[in-house]
Structure formats: C-alpha cells, structure tokens
Amino acid sequence: MLARGPGAGIMGPVGLYARHVLPRLIDLVMRSRDVMAERVKLVPRAAGTVLEVGVGSGLNLALYGPAVERLYGLDPSPELERMARRRLRHVRVPARLITGSAEAVPLPDRSVDTVVSTWTLCSIADPARALAEMRRVLRPGGRFIFIEHGRSPDPAVLAWQDRLDPIWKRLAGGCHLNRAMDMLIASGGFQITEIERGYNRGPRPFTFLYRGIGVRS
Ligand SMILES: C[S@@+](CC[C@H](N)C(=O)[O-])C[C@H]1O[C@@H](n2cnc3c(N)ncnc32)[C@H](O)[C@@H]1O
Secondary structure (H helix, E strand, C coil): CCCCCCCCCCCCHHHHHHHHHHHHHHHHHHCCHHHHHHHHHHHHHCCEEEEEECCCCCCCHHHCCCCEEEEEEEECCHHHHHHHHHHHHHCCCCEEEEECCCCCCCCCCCCEEEEEEECCCCCCCCHHHHHHHHHHHEEEEEEEEEEEECCCCCHHHHHHHHHHHHHHHHHCCCCCCCCCHHHHHHHCCEEEEEEEEEECCCCHHHHEEEEEEEEEC
C-alpha cells in the first residue's frame, strides 16, 4: 500500500514521494514493453464477473475482452485509481473502480468468476488474508489469473533478493522481492492448473515471474 506521510496537512518528503512520485514511477515501469507483453498472455482469458485486485493505474483494463460481463478494479491508492479512471474509456465492459484493500474485498461470497492479480501479491501486507478474500468472493471452480514476480530458485539471486528486500520495500510501496508466489497461492486454497516460471528481461532479483492460473477448490 502506498504509505501516507504523517499529519493531515503538512507532508514530509516520505509522504510527497509516496503520493506524487511513486504512483508515476509505478505507472512508468508497469507499462514497459516487457511487462505489457506478459499481460497480453493471460489477462484476455478473464471471463464473467471479474475482480482485479491491485488494479493500479489500469494497465490491464484495455485487455479485457467480450467474455467479461462486469469488472471490478480494487486498489488502495487514490492516485493510481485516478490514472486507472482515465484508462476506463478503453474498457469495453461495465466497470467500477473501488478504493480498498484486497485484504477486505467489499463484494459478496461466491459473486465473482475470475480474479486477476498482476504484480500485486508482492505489495500486499498480508497476502494470505488477501488470498482468503479472493477465494471467498470466487465461485467454486472460479479462476485466479496471476502474473507475479517473486522468489528466485537460484541461490545467488535469492541471496540478493533477501539482501535488497528491506530497502526495496520502503522505496517501492511495500513490494517484496522474495515471496514464493506458487506456494502462497496453493496454500491459499487454489489448485494451480497452469504455471510458467522464469525471468523476464531486467535485473534478476526483480524479474523472476510466476505466471499462471489457479482454480478455487
Ligand atoms: C507494482 S503495482 C502493480 C499495479 C497493477 N497490478 C499492474 O499490473 O500494473 C502494485 C499494486 O498493488 C497495490 N496494492 C498494494 N497493497 C494492496 C492491497 N492491500 N490490496 C490491493 N492492492 C494493493 C498498489 O496500490 C499497486 O497498485
């Protein structure tokens, strides 16, 4: 979650960074060509009523196809939500953006067919709780589409991830480099039916991807 500066009126450098710099940096990095190329591989497979957790600046919005009947985009950051709202005009389905956390999804049980999460589980403070919420709102047999970066299987890269994590999470809005996404998702009650793991382009501690689909058991 993007941290707010202390105090309501006067914002310190940390608050200014979180509110004005970080959202723009996130948008810039997340719309790089390599990242967009990953999105195209899975996001268009969403169908029915869709919940995207951590919708961010809305970079997946234009990728939802005619199989999507209704779309909810959830994110705790009002700054990113403003950017996503501008991208809503490219959305071909009824869509609603909600300011809130994946740890407390404001939707009824079993009301969603697909949950989408791209580069988001890394930043959620309590990912187990968020996965429990995603499972709660998904209907049985519903699908969880994920593209996440996380823990590398290479000991040398993992050592760097562990070393960089404490500073990185402060700079990058709570993002963790070393979460084992497949284990997290499976222990959240999803049967992983498709998964690809591997490095995207860029420095290896930041680019080990887990891309796939889990089915709500
Ligand atoms: C690296 S950005 C990725 C944004 C977007 N998913 C994308 O693919 O471009 C991480 C996102 O996680 C969001 N986030 C952080 N904590 C969250 C939470 N508790 N619930 C939902 N989203 C959260 C951030 O606001 C941010 O939009």
